[in-house]
Amino acid sequence: MSPRTRLWVLACGVAGVAALLAVTVWRLPPFGGARHPYGERAVEAALASRVANAVASVNFDQRAFDTLGEQAILFGSVLGTVVVLRQTRDERRVEPEPAGVAGPVRRYALIALPVVLLTGVYVVAHGQLSPGGGFQGGVVAATGLHLLYVAVDYRALKRVRSVHLFTLADAAGEAGYLLLGTGGLLAGTAYLTDVLPLGTFGTLASGGTVPLLNAAIGVEVAAAVVVLLARFLDQAIEIVTSGEEGDRAPGTDGAPGTGGARPAGGTGRADGADGPHRTGRGGAG
Amino acid sequence: MSVLPYLVAGWLFLAGCVGMATSRNLIHAVGSLAVCQSSTYVLLLAVGYRRGGTAPVHSDIRPGSRPLVDPVVQALTLTDVVVGATVTALLLALVVQVAKRHGTVDPDELRELRG
């Protein structure tokens, strides 16, 4: 198919879908309407099981099995990424260069890092009370750890991060969710039923298994994000195929299209443009 | 106003589709897919909205004191935001792999390579 025909097909498809959508939106329940039968019942059920945040109750109690599926997708895509981005036989690792970072940035990162981590824990722990939960808090905490990469350098991050441990934590979070579900079976009811004592409304221990499932998801998501980013960081910084430059001397080309104009230099160009930048950044502090 | 959010959701979906179909760079295509994904979030939350309502979170309000919006669609959306990000990661990993094997991320050049 020539590009021109392709554009015509695309235009027809887009016009068709747009027309269908334009017809359909008038049949949808009007925006802001007062009738929400599922929502009202979900809120009632949440209050009955003493969970202040109805969204957490839907996720981890009423539709906990659905969340199990969601986190299976998460686990699977992390597994897929790890497999796709593994180091192959024709690739080797180069030691990343230390990056000079301005002093204020580094100091800011070292103070902000614990604050972000604690905020992440806070968001996970109060998932059944205030907005938040395992999914959000896990990502917050994992992002906080990578402040060490963006504001110090990859070697510093590698010193505190054991990918092996985080892989185990990922699996442990997944297993924790599955095992917490079996509590319902042991009590003689359905899988993932909330069987623990419900506690007092509005406190950290309310909602039975909801906070525990939240914590399991939090561990899993945080570990999953760290493992994912570890693979991407390895590929972008450390792993090179034979003939490819390492992080020592990547060029400065802008868009891929402009790179071809550069004269082909020798493979061992030590004066790559990145080197001086890195050291220069150190002087800025 | 009663259909504006739905129209915006449709617009985002179509814009993302056009971006993916006309993309000359697979990474850009993955970014456009993220725009498509966001259209579903807008649609779902618009369906669950209630005029004058507030979030179904009782940490700082008394239960029953204010009308609430629908928590079910919010629960659907919030897990998908995070799971969608990891799926984006998987797609990016595949793009990196394509670049490694074929040396290009332009869909047209890739088609020529296949012959």
Next chain:
Amino acid sequence: MDELPVALALLLVACAGTAAVATRDPVRQSLVLGVLGLALALLFTVLQAPDVALSQLAVGTALTPLMVLLSVRKVRRKARSERREEHE
């Protein structure tokens, strides 16, 4: 009048989404995607979905741009070395 915040946030999201698609360079697109994430978080807040907004903030501010930029870096390095082999 009560829904002015919703309408404005929708407008912001529509603009940011269109701009994200129209920006063809992946590096610049990742910046616009970051802004789109923030706009979506605002929209979710005015639609009274703070949980979803928190999710979007957590994912959109740093995680997605970091992954996109790392992929771009790897892909460009690879493309550059391939070009060099062709030239030699």
Next chain:
Amino acid sequence: MRGTVRPRPPRARRAARAAGETALWWAVLTGLWLVLIQTVDRLELVVGTAAALPVACAARAARLAAAHR
């Protein structure tokens, strides 16, 4: 950042310093937890102090990792 190699202080001193730094972070982070939460009760305090301890260790580890080059 510092290029010069300083003589290492005795082990007890180093341990005391490490404990001091971690304890300082622990106190600061527990205070932060108290600011974040809405209602203060015993369980919140227990969870807060328990969460602050590993984070304090992480803070010290991050500082060491950044200083070591």
Next chain:
Amino acid sequence: MNGWLAAACALLVLGLLPALAAACTGPVLRRVLAQNLTTVLTALVLLLLAQGYARPAYGDLALVLAVLGPAGTLVFERLLAEELAASPARTPFQRLMGLAGTAAVPPVVLALAVVTDPGRATVKLLLTGCLLLAGSAVCTRALTAAWGR
């Protein structure tokens, strides 16, 4: 619709829309500065919305954005170092964006702190404000340093 929501709308139209336009056009340095400005303004709008809807719980969003936003900007600062250094010299407009990113925080946060009942909620609000201010200042400074050579 109360005054706080009106203020949030005004900030959205007068601050966020121009910042979005700046993030979509021009050299990379300008785009990253605009991204930083967007982060700060979004956090402020979130704080105003929390007050406007009388839901202190929404303040957590601004807190999370205040701690994660600088990390996001530093990602760009780190991975686009080469392109940032190659950007043309700073214009007065870019300087204005850097300034606005820090100058917008104190008035909003202080106004909100005055109407909040004194207590831990006030401390949390001020903490969010301080984190925003520090993060924005550090990011602007880092971007300027990348340009300065």
